[in-house]
Amino acid sequence: VTPGSALLPTSAGGVYLYPGEFEAIVHGLGSAASALSPDPRNSLVSPPVIARSVIERAGYAKSFPHLLGTVLTRSPGGTADEPDIVLLPAACYCVYALYEGARLEAPAELSVGATCFRHEATTEQGRLRSFRMREFVLLGTEEHCRPWRDTRLAAVRDWLASLGLETDRAVASDPFFGSENRLLKALQAEEQLKIELLTEVGDGHVQAVASGNYHKDQFGRVFGISDGSGAVAHTACVALGYERLALALLHRHGPDLRSWPGHVRKTLGLEEALG
Amino acid sequence: VTPGSALLPTSAGGVYLYPGEFEAIVHGLGSAASALSPDPRNSLVSPPVIARSVIERAGYAKSFPHLLGTVLTRSPGGTADEPDIVLLPAACYCVYALYEGARLEAPAELSVGATCFRHEATTEQGRLRSFRMREFVLLGTEEHCRPWRDTRLAAVRDWLASLGLETDRAVASDPFFGSENRLLKALQAEEQLKIELLTEVGDGHVQAVASGNYHKDQFGRVFGISDGSGAVAHTACVALGYERLALALLHRHGPDLRSWPGHVRKTLGLEEALG
Numbered sequence: 001v002t003p004g005s006a007l008l009p010t011s012a013g014g015v016y017l018y019p020g021e022f023e024a025i026v027h028g029l030g031s032a033a034s035a036l037s038p039d040p041r042n043s044l045v046s047p048p049v050i051a052r053s054v055i056e057r058a059g060y061a062k063s064f065p066h067l068l069g070t071v072l073t074r075s076p077g078g079t080a081d082e083p084d085i086v087l088l089p090a091a092c093y094c095v096y097a098l099y100e101g102a103r104l105e106a107p108a109e110l111s112v113g114a115t116c117f118r119h120e121a122t123t124e125q126g127r128l129r130s131f132r133m134r135e136f137v138l139l140g141t142e143e144h145c146r147p148w149r150d151t152r153l154a155a156v157r158d159w160l161a162s163l164g165l166e167t168d169r170a171v172a173s174d175p176f177f178g179s180e181n182r183l184l185k186a187l188q189a190e191e192q193l194k195i196e197l198l199t200e201v202g203d204g205h206v207q208a209v210a211s212g213n214y215h216k217d218q219f220g221r222v223f224g225i226s227d228g229s230g231a232v233a234h235t236a237c238v239a240l241g242y243e244r245l246a247l248a249l250l251h252r253h254g255p256d257l258r259s260w261p262g263h264v265r266k267t268l269g270l271e272e273a274l275g
Numbered sequence: 276v277t278p279g280s281a282l283l284p285t286s287a288g289g290v291y292l293y294p295g296e297f298e299a300i301v302h303g304l305g306s307a308a309s310a311l312s313p314d315p316r317n318s319l320v321s322p323p324v325i326a327r328s329v330i331e332r333a334g335y336a337k338s339f340p341h342l343l344g345t346v347l348t349r350s351p352g353g354t355a356d357e358p359d360i361v362l363l364p365a366a367c368y369c370v371y372a373l374y375e376g377a378r379l380e381a382p383a384e385l386s387v388g389a390t391c392f393r394h395e396a397t398t399e400q401g402r403l404r405s406f407r408m409r410e411f412v413l414l415g416t417e418e419h420c421r422p423w424r425d426t427r428l429a430a431v432r433d434w435l436a437s438l439g440l441e442t443d444r445a446v447a448s449d450p451f452f453g454s455e456n457r458l459l460k461a462l463q464a465e466e467q468l469k470i471e472l473l474t475e476v477g478d479g480h481v482q483a484v485a486s487g488n489y490h491k492d493q494f495g496r497v498f499g500i501s502d503g504s505g506a507v508a509h510t511a512c513v514a515l516g517y518e519r520l521a522l523a524l525l526h527r528h529g530p531d532l533r534s535w536p537g538h539v540r541k542t543l544g545l546e547e548a549l550g
Contacts, residue, residue, distance in 0.1 A: 008319075008373065012326040012360045017369055020318040043295040044283075047405035048323040048390055049362075051287040065349045072347040072357065073394040074340045082347065083394065085287045085404070087324075094292055098283065115323055115390060119348040119358065129360070130322035 005255050007247070014120055014129035016243075021257055021274070025246040026132065028268025030113070033134050033240055036155055037111045046094040046114035048130075049085045054097040057222050060089055067118040087117035091135040092237045096219040099139060103226045104233055107140030107148075125202035125247065132242040138235065139220070141227045145236040146214045149195075152238045153212035157197055160210070163264050164252050165245075167197035167209065201247040209244045213237050280530050282522070289395055289404035291518075296532055296549070300521040301407065303543025305388070308409050308515055311430055312386045321369040321389035323405075324360045329372040332497050335364055342393040362392035366410040367512045371494040374414060378501045379508055382415030382423075400477035400522065407517040413510065414495070416502045420511035421489045424470075427513045428487035432472055435485070438539050439527050440520075442472035442484065476522040484519045488512050 005021035018026065037043070049071065055061050061068055069087035074080050088094070091114035099108070113134045120127050138148045153169075160167055172194040173185060188194075193215070196208035213236060220226070220233035227233045253260040257270055265271055280296035293301065312318070324346065330336050336343055344362035349355050363369070366389035374383070388409045395402050413423045428444075435442055447469040448460060463469075468490070471483035488511060495501070495508035502508045528535040532545055540546055 010326055010369065010372065011328060012324070015322055015324055015326070015360060017322075017373065018320040020316050023318065023320050041295050043298065045293040045298050047290055047292075047403075049287070049290055049392065049405050051285055051290070053286060065353065066351045068348070070347045070349075071362065071392075071394075072345045073343070074345075076341045078340065085290060087346065094285070097285065098292065117324065117346075119346075128322075130324050 005250055005257055007243075012129075013123040014127060016128065018243075022246055022250075024257065024270055024273035025249060025268060026242045027273065028270055029240070029242055029245055030134060031269055032159070032267050034111070036152070036159060037109070037136055039109065042109060043111040044095070044098075044113075046088060046091055046112055048088050048115040048117065050088045050094055051097070052082075052084050052086045054093055055086050055089065058093055058096065058219060059222070060093070061086075064089065064118075067120070069117045069119050088114055089118055090116055091133045091239070092137045095135075095137045095139075096223045096225070096235065099225050099233075100223040101225070103228070103230070104139055105228050107138055107144045109139075109148075110137045111135070112137060125205040126207035126244045128243055131244070133239055134242065135237050135239045137237045139225060139233050140235075141229075141231070142216070142234045145234040149212045149214045149236040149238060153195060153197070153210070156210050156212075156238060156240065160197065160199070160245075163249060163267060164261065165199050165209070165248050167199045168206075170196050170198055172196045172208075172211065199248050200251055201244050202251055207241075207244050207248075209241050209248055211239050213239070280525055280532055282518075287404075288398040289402060291403065293518075297521055297525075299532065299545055299548035300524060300543060301517045302548065303545055304515070304517055304520055305409065306544060307434070307542050309386070311427070311434060312384070312411055314384065317384060318386040319370070319373075319388075321363060321366055321387055323363050323390040323392065325363045325369055326372070327357075327359050327361045329368055330361050330364065333368055333371065333494060334497070335368070336361075339364065339393075342395070344392045344394050363389055364393055365391055366408045366514070367412045370410075370412045370414075371498045371500070371510065374500050374508075375498040376500070378503070378505070379414055380503050382413055382419045384414075384423075385412045386410070387412060400480040401482035401519045403518055406519070409515045409517065410512050411514075412512045414500060414508050415510075416504075416506070417491070417509045420509040424487045424489045424511040424513060428470060428472070428485070431485050431487075431513060431515065435472065435474070435520075438524060438542060439536065440474050440484070440523050442474045443481075445471050445473055447471045447483075447486065474523050475526055476519050477526055482516075482519050482523075484516050484523055486514050488514070 007016040091112045195212045197210040215235045217232040225233040282291040366387045470487045472485040476482045490510045492507040500508040
């Protein structure tokens with residue numbers, strides 16, 4: 001094994017091992033991203049599996065059946081069974097379930113980290129089936145959520161620029177609660193519910209490295225969450241994709257972390273990590 | 276959500292969310308454990324999924340079919356398919372696959388971290404279906420592997436004692452390459468291939484928090500790994516279970532991390548983490 005900064009391919013496409021220097025970047029991104037959140041105590045980590053019922057109720061299983069990985073187990077006798085869990089498709093779902101039935105006296109902001117899974121059909125640079133995501137989530141009113149999403153995403157964009165990553169801001173055409181209906185898709189795009197930050201993660205490979213999503217009252221309705229006035233809560237989230245961000249930084253600054261610009265090394269704590 | 280140090284149950288048994296203070300313990304354990312490994316550059320992180328073929332060839336799917344979680348996906352049309360990956364049952368499997376066909380001029384020692392999955396039938400304190408594991412792995416000769424396993428496990432035991440965790444050392448009766456054959460099981464126990472460190476993770480709940488395993492040439496044979504002389508390589512690993520260790524520390528020192536003994540807080544870097 002050659003230690004280094006490059007992802008190590010495995011015999012499964014879109015599944016990679018992460019060597020120490022790659023992990024130093026991911027770890028540095030995580031520590032630095034924590035500074036974007038106002039209250040680091042409200043942080044959660046989720047395991048890579050979640051109750052099937054949460055994902056079904058949230059509408060993901062219906063909208064993206066081809067991306068969802070469910071879990072199959074076998075009895076000692078060999079009989080196959082689909083138990084009560086699936087692979088987590090995005091970090092923030094565990095938060096809405098955690099707040100089921102809650103009435104929020106004030107907007108609640110949380111940070112959640114998790115390894116997510118999507119059964120992607122292709123394996124170009126930056127398209128991983130298993131990947132780590134950090135999300136900031138706000139639960140509140142309509143007046144809180146959309147401006148928060150825009151402000152927080154702008155802060156992420158400035159932060160990425162400070163790391164040398166210029167990003168393009170684009171309205172996504174495939175929002176989180178997807179639809180096969182083209183008119184509905186167009187309306188969702190018109191509402192700018194999902195905005196992505198795109199950058200090059202390899203020669204000629206542009207991927208979304210962050211996104212900001214405003215879900216309106218979709219998850220508030222499903223999980224019975226209300227705001228201070230008793231109305232259905234609205235939610236929004238801003239997501240960072242750690243592997244894609246690390247790949248973008250490696251593409252921008254090169255494979256030798258010791259030659260990266262001093263302020264990037266400092267922000268990511270690479271001096272200490274690399275010894 | 277009340278921030279705190281206790282695992283947050285979800286609607287799926289044996290699946291928990293980890294709040295910030297619990298994560299501070301896990302993070303501190305990870306940093307401190309790195310000091311147990313001689314060369315931190317030889318570190319890997321694995322995603323929670325792995326090629327199905329690796330787990331089948333390694334014998335896990337046959338030995339523990341009831342614990343293995345496989346992944347099921349569906350086509351856009353709804354047809355179910357079992358793709359080429361399964362949930363990782365132990366961190367070290369990715370290492371043997373990475374060394375497939377290698378000839379080792381010298382023993383190789385690696386550290387690997389991963390979130391693992393086992394479809395446990397019960398959910399008592401400390402028995403999680405999804406849990407994080409750090410493993411140290413040695414690939415070398417028979418002469419290297421067993422003494423390394425014993426030395427490394429003794430170091431782990433001393434380290435845990437320094438954190439206030441007294442552990443019992445026990446030979447396990449269910450080694451990694453399991454057998455339904457009672458005589459074979461007894462012989463494997465007699466050979467002391469798997470040794471566990473046990474401690475209380477809750478009132479009356481004793482669990483293994485670490486283990487040391489000597490696999491003889493099992494994985495060397497399967498993956499065609501040879502030592503410097505061209506003989507089949509032997510392997511050994513020492514594993515730490517992060518959630519169980521964190522639970523054991525919480526059980527030992529109490530739920531308020533600020534009241535933990537100063538040297539434990541210092542070793543785990545809790546002062547900085549808690550602000």
